[in-house]
Amino acid sequence: QVQLVQSGAEVKKPGASVKVSCKASGYTFIGFYMHWVRQAPGQGLEWMGWINPNGGDTKYSEKFQDRITLTRDTSINTVYLDFRNLRSDDTAIYYCARVGRLAGFWGPGTQVIVSS
Amino acid sequence: DIVLTQNPSSPVTLGQSASISCRSSESLVHSDGNTYLSWLQQRPGQPPRLLIYKISDRFPGVPDRFSGSGAGTEFTLKISSVEAEDVGVYYCMQATHSPLSFGGGTKVEIK
Numbered sequence: 292q293v294q295l296v297q298s299g300a301e302v303k304k305p306g307a308s309v310k311v312s313c314k315a316s317g318y319t320f321i322g323f324y325m326h327w328v329r330q331a332p333g334q335g336l337e338w339m340g341w342i343n344p345n346g347g348d349t350k351y352s353e354k355f356q357d358r359i360t361l362t363r364d365t366s367i368n369t370v371y372l373d374f375r376n377l378r379s380d381d382t383a384i385y386y387c388a389r390v391g392r393l394a395g396f397w398g399p400g401t402q403v404i405v406s407s
Numbered sequence: 408d409i410v411l412t413q414n415p416s417s418p419v420t421l422g423q424s425a426s427i428s429c430r431s432s433e434s435l436v437h438s439d440g441n442t443y444l445s446w447l448q449q450r451p452g453q454p455p456r457l458l459i460y461k462i463s464d465r466f467p468g469v470p471d472r473f474s475g476s477g478a479g480t481e482f483t484l485k486i487s488s489v490e491a492e493d494v495g496v497y498y499c500m501q502a503t504h505s506p507l508s509f510g511g512g513t514k515v516e517i518k
Binding site for chain 1: 437441443445447454455456457460461466496498500502503505506507508509510511512
């Protein structure tokens with residue numbers, strides 16, 4: 292069965308960077324795009340970007356394109372979200388999700404708290 | 408980008424049906440003829456879970472009290488005979504146009 296396992300919670304100071312990982316199993320890793328979606332406290336879902344594990348091409352939301360980088364390591368079936376210059380309003384749960392037209396599998400989420 | 412609009416809340420009585428609407432700023436019919444509109448459920452403290460895709464196809468394991476309908480720009484999720492475990496926030500999501508996008512969510516709570 293499809294499983295997405297994410298790295299643990301992080302607490303960062305404003306201006307710092309964070310790297311969140313998402314390890315996939317139960318399917319052919321390079322066969323499906325992986326998306327990152329975040330959810331601020333009490334708010335809805337916000338799409339951040341996707342990575343194609345087969346080749347590594349990416350697409351980012353205009354809102355985040357200057358501060359995030361998505362990468363992958365096909366040897367360990369893992370994708371990464373690098374988020375730079377964090378602000379307090381980046382406090383949120385960050386989800387990796389293999390979502391799209393015909394399916395939807397979500398990781399458990401990684402809490403990132405940005406606080407001085 | 409596509410904007411999906413949902414009503415913020417929907418109070419329901421246990422055992423009664425609930426309908427949740429989602430309106431798109433543009434048609435969600437893809438050039439391949441399919442409409443890639445999905446519904447997600449998010450229970451408190453949980454990640455989202457896919458219920459319905461392509462307007463009305465239930466994802467494996469989803470109870471048949473959940474059904475989807477609609478076309479073009481107007482879509483509805485219906486929960487027949489609401490149970491206590493159905494409490495949460497429901498999101499519509501479109502994957503027809505890039506980038507994918509989500510509605511603001513509709514909170515289903517028991518009266």
